[in-house]
Amino acid sequence: MVVLSMVLGFLLALSTGERQLDTKIPSPGEIPEQGDPPQFLLKSCQPTPSCKDCISSHPSCAWCKQLNFTASGEAESRRCARREELLGRGCPPEDLVDPRGRKEVLQDRPLSQGVRGEGATQLAPQGVRITLRPGEPQRLQVRFLRAAGYPVDLYYLMDLSYSMKDDLERVRQLGHALLVRLQNVTQSVRIGFGSFVDKTVLPFVSTVPSKLRHPCPTRMERCQPPFSFHHVLSLTADAEAFEREVGRQSVSGNLDSPEGGFDAILQAALCQEQIGWRNVSRLLVFTSDDTFHTAGDGKLGGIFMPSDGHCHLDSNGLYSRSPDFDYPSVGQVAQALSAANIQPIFAVTSATLPVYQELSKLIPKSAVGLLSEDSSNVVQLIMDAYNSLSSTVTLKHSPPTPKVHISYESHCGGPEEKGEAGEQGQCNQVRINQTVNFWVTFQATSCLQGPHNLSFRALGFSEELRVELHTLCDCDCNDTQAQAPYCSDGGDLQCGVCHCNPGRMGRLCECSEAELSSRDLESGCRVPNGTGPLCSGKGQCQCGRCSCSGQSSGRLCECDDASCERHEGILCGGFGRCQCGVCHCHANHSGRACECSGDIHSCISPEDGLCSGHGQCKCNRCQCLDGYYGALCDQCPGCKTPCERYRDCAECGAFGSGPLATNCSMACAHANVTLALNPILDDGWCKERTVDNQLLFFLVEDEVGGRVVLRVRPQEKAADHTLAIVLGCVGGIVAVGLGLVLAYRLSVEIYDRREYSRFEKEQQQLKWKQDNNPLYKSAITTTINPRFQEEQCPPL
CATH class of the missing domain: 2.10.25.10 (Laminin)
Incomplete structure (x- = not known):
C-alpha cells in the first residue's frame, strides 16, 4: 500500500512537473504561450540571406523585394528587417513581403439550442483550416453548448473477490433502479456488466486444483473459479436482463489484497465491439474494496511480457491472455480510457479512497466516490458522479505535435469574463443549454513538412473539431524571372535578389570567377595604397567591389551597423x-x-501639473530643482508639514518643555494651545514624539489670519503592573512545583496499592499449606536394620 502510494505520487509529479514559460511575441494581440519557446522568439529580427529564411526567423521580420534597395557593397541580407525599419529606409509598401497567418472555417453548423438527444450539435465549429507563420499566434474560438438528454452508455465493472460478497447482493437489484434514475436525465440509456478478480497464477491465486475449483473459505457456499476479467453482459436497455445476468454471478477468491482491476479496465476500453459502446457519453463504474496491481507486479508470477494494448476476449467473454501479459501501467489505462472517450467512476471503500483519488488525478475526466460497506449507496453515488462529470466541460486536442504550441483560454461565464490560459480548456458547473467559449491559440515554432491534422474533443462527448494546420514558410514575391536582364542575363531574379548561374559572381551576376583572379580587381576592395585585409575583413571582394556580410556596410565594409549604443x-x-x-x-x-x-505623461501629476511645478521634464522623467526630489518633484527636506512647523509650540504651550520653553510666549504668540480632554484620535491628529514618557498628539484647527489654534491631547500614563506580574510569575512557579510533587506522590501510591493487591491475590490462590514446602527435601537419611534385635549378644 505504501509503495503503491509512492508510485502514484511519483507519476503525478511527472505529469504536473512540466516547465512553463510565458513568451511575448512582437505582433498584434500578444498572447503568452505555454512550454519552452524556440530560440528565435527570444531575440529580435536579424538579417538573413533569403526571403524564406527571413519570414521564418521571426514574426516581426519583413523582406523588401525592391530592386537596388541595398546600397553598393551592402549585404542583401539587409533586406530582412522590421517593417517599420524597411519603410523608414525607403522601401515602398507594395514591395514589402510580410505574409500573415490566416484561418478558414470549413464547417460550422449552428449549436442546437433547446434540442434534446443524440442529434444535438454541441461543439462548433466542426472543421477549420489554419495557416501559421512561425512565431505568430493565431486564435480560434470554440463554442460548446451542453444539450439536454444526451444518451448514456454505462458499463458496471465489479470486483468479485470474496470480500465483495455482501456488495454482490445489492448489485443484483441494481439494474432497474439505476435505469429509472438515469432515464430522468436522458431517455436513451444502456447498461452492461463485467467482473474481475486477479491473474490465475501464483502468488495472486492459489493454483492447488481444489482451490482453483472452489477458492472460497467455506465449502458450503456458492463460489466460482478465479478469473482475471469476465465480460458478462453487453450494453443493453433491458434492466431485467441486467438483473438476470448479475443474479447468476457468484463471488470468487484470491490470495493477495490488490486486485486485477487494471486488466479489466483496459479490456473494457479496448474491446469496444464486444462491450457494445455507442458514440455517446460513456461511463465505466469501477467498484472495489481494495487497491490494484500495476505494471511490474506480474514479475512476481513469472510474467515479464508488457501488456500489448489489444483486446483478448474469447468467445465466453474471458480475458484469455491474462497469464501471458503483465498488468498495464497507469499511463496505459489513462491513454486507453481517453482514446475511447470513456469517463471512469471509481466507487471504492474508505480504506482505499486516498489511493483512487490520486489515481483520478492522472486520468482525464474521472470521478471518485465513497462506497458504503454493502454498496447500498451505489445508485446515488453513480448519479452524483454523472452529474459532476457531465457538468464539467474539458476541451483537449490530439495528437500533439512538438512544432506547434497550443494553449487554451476558458470563458465560462460569458464573453466578458476572461479565464486563465492553460494546457486544456475547462469549465465547471455548466448548466443544460448553457454555452461556454474557449479561445485556442496556435503558434508554430518551426515549419511543418506538410499539413498536420488535429482533433479537438470535449471529453465525454462524441463530437469533434477537425483542424488542418499549415505553415507559411515561402515568399510569394511575384517577381521570379529566369535569366533576368537585371541579373546581367547570368542568373535568376527572385524576391529582388539575383541567384547567379554557376561560374557567375557579384550582386548582379556581372562578372565571372575567372575575372576574380586578377589583382587589379582587388584594388577596389582595399584602402588606397593600403595593405590591410580585403573589405576590412568584413566581406568578400567580388568583381572589384566589396560585398559586405552581416551588419557591415560602406564601400570597404568599414561601417559596423551593430556597434551603436x-x-x-x-x-x-x-x-x-x-x-x-x-x-x-x-x-x-x-x-x-x-x-x-518625447512623451511627458510620466512627468504629469494629476494635482500639481508638470513635475509639480518644481522641475523640468526630460526624456519623460522629471529633473527636479534644488531642494526637491521624488518621481514628480513633490518632496523636499525643507518643506515642513504642519506637525513639524508647530510641534515645538504645542510642546511648550501644553507641557512647558522643548526648545521654546524659555521663550514660549513670544516665539509662539501666533499659536493658541489648549488641552483636549477626550478628543477623537483620527487621521487629522499628528502623532509626534515622546514627551516626558508620553506621546504628544495635536491638531491644527485653524491657520487663518496668521494665527493658529492647537489642541493638544497627552496620552494617559499606563498603570504600573510590574508587581502583579512578578507575583503572578512566582505564584505560578510554586503552583506548578506543588502540582508536580502531588502528581508524583499520587502515582507512587497508586503503584504500591496495585502491587500489594496483586500479592494478596496470589496468596489466596495457594493450594498447599503455608508452613510446609512440598518441594523441600531433608538432607538427613535414616536407615533401620530389621534383624538388629535378633542378633544381639547374650548377657554375660
Missing part, C-alpha cells in the same frame, strides 16, 4: 536605426541610444 540591452533602444555606429532615431525619440522619449 544600446539601451536596456537593445540596439538604439529599439527606437532607431543603427548606421555606421550612429543611431538615427525615430520621431519623438532622441539620445545617443534613442533612449530619450
Whole structure:
C-alpha cells in the first residue's frame, strides 16, 4: 500500500512537473504561450540571406523585394528587417513581403439550442483550416453548448473477490433502479456488466486444483473459479436482463489484497465491439474494496511480457491472455480510457479512497466516490458522479505535435469574463443549454513538412473539431524571372535578389570567377595604397567591389551597423536605426541610444501639473530643482508639514518643555494651545514624539489670519503592573512545583496499592499449606536394620 502510494505520487509529479514559460511575441494581440519557446522568439529580427529564411526567423521580420534597395557593397541580407525599419529606409509598401497567418472555417453548423438527444450539435465549429507563420499566434474560438438528454452508455465493472460478497447482493437489484434514475436525465440509456478478480497464477491465486475449483473459505457456499476479467453482459436497455445476468454471478477468491482491476479496465476500453459502446457519453463504474496491481507486479508470477494494448476476449467473454501479459501501467489505462472517450467512476471503500483519488488525478475526466460497506449507496453515488462529470466541460486536442504550441483560454461565464490560459480548456458547473467559449491559440515554432491534422474533443462527448494546420514558410514575391536582364542575363531574379548561374559572381551576376583572379580587381576592395585585409575583413571582394556580410556596410565594409549604443540591452533602444555606429532615431525619440522619449505623461501629476511645478521634464522623467526630489518633484527636506512647523509650540504651550520653553510666549504668540480632554484620535491628529514618557498628539484647527489654534491631547500614563506580574510569575512557579510533587506522590501510591493487591491475590490462590514446602527435601537419611534385635549378644 505504501509503495503503491509512492508510485502514484511519483507519476503525478511527472505529469504536473512540466516547465512553463510565458513568451511575448512582437505582433498584434500578444498572447503568452505555454512550454519552452524556440530560440528565435527570444531575440529580435536579424538579417538573413533569403526571403524564406527571413519570414521564418521571426514574426516581426519583413523582406523588401525592391530592386537596388541595398546600397553598393551592402549585404542583401539587409533586406530582412522590421517593417517599420524597411519603410523608414525607403522601401515602398507594395514591395514589402510580410505574409500573415490566416484561418478558414470549413464547417460550422449552428449549436442546437433547446434540442434534446443524440442529434444535438454541441461543439462548433466542426472543421477549420489554419495557416501559421512561425512565431505568430493565431486564435480560434470554440463554442460548446451542453444539450439536454444526451444518451448514456454505462458499463458496471465489479470486483468479485470474496470480500465483495455482501456488495454482490445489492448489485443484483441494481439494474432497474439505476435505469429509472438515469432515464430522468436522458431517455436513451444502456447498461452492461463485467467482473474481475486477479491473474490465475501464483502468488495472486492459489493454483492447488481444489482451490482453483472452489477458492472460497467455506465449502458450503456458492463460489466460482478465479478469473482475471469476465465480460458478462453487453450494453443493453433491458434492466431485467441486467438483473438476470448479475443474479447468476457468484463471488470468487484470491490470495493477495490488490486486485486485477487494471486488466479489466483496459479490456473494457479496448474491446469496444464486444462491450457494445455507442458514440455517446460513456461511463465505466469501477467498484472495489481494495487497491490494484500495476505494471511490474506480474514479475512476481513469472510474467515479464508488457501488456500489448489489444483486446483478448474469447468467445465466453474471458480475458484469455491474462497469464501471458503483465498488468498495464497507469499511463496505459489513462491513454486507453481517453482514446475511447470513456469517463471512469471509481466507487471504492474508505480504506482505499486516498489511493483512487490520486489515481483520478492522472486520468482525464474521472470521478471518485465513497462506497458504503454493502454498496447500498451505489445508485446515488453513480448519479452524483454523472452529474459532476457531465457538468464539467474539458476541451483537449490530439495528437500533439512538438512544432506547434497550443494553449487554451476558458470563458465560462460569458464573453466578458476572461479565464486563465492553460494546457486544456475547462469549465465547471455548466448548466443544460448553457454555452461556454474557449479561445485556442496556435503558434508554430518551426515549419511543418506538410499539413498536420488535429482533433479537438470535449471529453465525454462524441463530437469533434477537425483542424488542418499549415505553415507559411515561402515568399510569394511575384517577381521570379529566369535569366533576368537585371541579373546581367547570368542568373535568376527572385524576391529582388539575383541567384547567379554557376561560374557567375557579384550582386548582379556581372562578372565571372575567372575575372576574380586578377589583382587589379582587388584594388577596389582595399584602402588606397593600403595593405590591410580585403573589405576590412568584413566581406568578400567580388568583381572589384566589396560585398559586405552581416551588419557591415560602406564601400570597404568599414561601417559596423551593430556597434551603436544600446539601451536596456537593445540596439538604439529599439527606437532607431543603427548606421555606421550612429543611431538615427525615430520621431519623438532622441539620445545617443534613442533612449530619450518625447512623451511627458510620466512627468504629469494629476494635482500639481508638470513635475509639480518644481522641475523640468526630460526624456519623460522629471529633473527636479534644488531642494526637491521624488518621481514628480513633490518632496523636499525643507518643506515642513504642519506637525513639524508647530510641534515645538504645542510642546511648550501644553507641557512647558522643548526648545521654546524659555521663550514660549513670544516665539509662539501666533499659536493658541489648549488641552483636549477626550478628543477623537483620527487621521487629522499628528502623532509626534515622546514627551516626558508620553506621546504628544495635536491638531491644527485653524491657520487663518496668521494665527493658529492647537489642541493638544497627552496620552494617559499606563498603570504600573510590574508587581502583579512578578507575583503572578512566582505564584505560578510554586503552583506548578506543588502540582508536580502531588502528581508524583499520587502515582507512587497508586503503584504500591496495585502491587500489594496483586500479592494478596496470589496468596489466596495457594493450594498447599503455608508452613510446609512440598518441594523441600531433608538432607538427613535414616536407615533401620530389621534383624538388629535378633542378633544381639547374650548377657554375660
